[in-house]
Amino acid sequence: MKLTYRLYELDLKHRFTIAKFSRTSTPIVLVQIEHEGFTGYGEASMVPYMGESNETAAQFLSKIDVSQFSYPFDFGSILSYLDSIAPGMPAIKAAVDIALHDLDGKLQNKPCWQIFGSDPALMPATSFTIGIDTPEVIREKIKDAADCKIIKVKLGRDSDKELINTIRSVTDNPLFVDANQGWTDLQQSLDMTHWLHQQGVLLIEQPMPKADLDSNAWLTERSPIPIIADEAVQRLDDVTRAQGVYHGINIKLMKSAGLYEAQRMIAKARQLDLKILIGCMSETSCATLAAAALAPQCHWADLDGPLLVSNNPFAKPAFSDGKWVLNEDAGLGLRG
Numbered sequence: 001m002k003l004t005y006r007l008y009e010l011d012l013k014h015r016f017t018i019a020k021f022s023r024t025s026t027p028i029v030l031v032q033i034e035h036e037g038f039t040g041y042g043e044a045s046m047v048p049y050m051g052e053s054n055e056t057a058a059q060f061l062s063k064i065d066v067s068q069f070s071y072p073f074d075f076g077s078i079l080s081y082l083d084s085i086a087p088g089m090p091a092i093k094a095a096v097d098i099a100l101h102d103l104d105g106k107l108q109n110k111p112c113w114q115i116f117g118s119d120p121a122l123m124p125a126t127s128f129t130i131g132i133d134t135p136e137v138i139r140e141k142i143k144d145a146a147d148c149k150i151i152k153v154k155l156g157r158d159s160d161k162e163l164i165n166t167i168r169s170v171t172d173n174p175l176f177v178d179a180n181q182g183w184t185d186l187q188q189s190l191d192m193t194h195w196l197h198q199q200g201v202l203l204i205e206q207p208m209p210k211a212d213l214d215s216n217a218w219l220t221e222r223s224p225i226p227i228i229a230d231e232a233v234q235r236l237d238d239v240t241r242a243q244g245v246y247h248g249i250n251i252k253l254m255k256s257a258g259l260y261e262a263q264r265m266i267a268k269a270r271q272l273d274l275k276i277l278i279g280c281m282s283e284t285s286c287a288t289l290a291a292a293a294l295a296p297q298c299h300w301a302d303l304d305g306p307l308l309v310s311n312n313p314f315a316k317p318a319f320s321d322g323k324w325v326l327n328e329d330a331g332l333g334l335r336g
Helices: 054-062 075-085 090-108 135-144 160-168 186-198 213-222 236-242 259-271 285-292
Strands: 002-017 022-035 038-045 127-130 150-154 175-178 201-205 227-229 248-252 275-279
Touching (some): 002 054, 022 090, 054 090, 075 259, 090 259, 135 160
Parallel strands (some): 175 201
Antiparallel strands (some): 022 038
16 A cells, blocks of 8 residues: 655635635645556645644654554444554544545445435535625626526624625525634624525624624524534534534534544434534645535535636536536546
């Protein structure tokens, strides 16, 4: 078994701004694991505010002993091994996990979604994310979302209503909202949830700071719109802590350390009667198809990575009626 990787800078079509950060590109690590003539592909998308970088990823990968990985893969033991190398660093761990799942599918000659027990007919529509920007730029971004049925809006600043009104001037598509911990005043936040409800918003991600459990729980109890934990939920242990504080959780492979733990998070959320949104960072088709393999098991999807970037190194997956289309290829179904 052989592991190799390369560094890649993924360029965004537009500057991407959220409540507290802004960027035009995202460093990516593309991982390949070869075994018995097959190659599995994985990806780490390392947005700067998550604390990972090309340097930390390279250091982590240099410590992996691929002789630890014997087939058939014991993904639980593999994740425990990766966690033992260094704490945190979920994105680069996700790259290894995704590559191994892609490889596993190819060795079994089955698509990953089938191995996970997903039903392609239950694929949810994915949202298209609009970052914070001027009204003129927002209208331009909306044009890129023509093939999508749902718009996701980044909020968390004083211009929140202006941004929503600008979007509503050009489309009546349903909306997801993500405040990225940008709201702080309880009454204003509650008033905003009612106003957003009138604007056709289906869910709100992480309105209040993640450490402020009481405020998030207070807002969840009173909001007419589902409140979804984002920054507050990363790994499996976080799911239980979300119960009673949020209506649901957002699962991202770059936070869950990959597909193995993400599926366990889905199972735990369903056990706790929490709604599930499966989301992404700035990602190529590789990580998008990985998440899409689990998306039919979730209530909502925000898997717009290939739609927001200008230099995707892989072919864009099939997209129809606002949804990713799962193919019958073995593994992730990655092409190009």
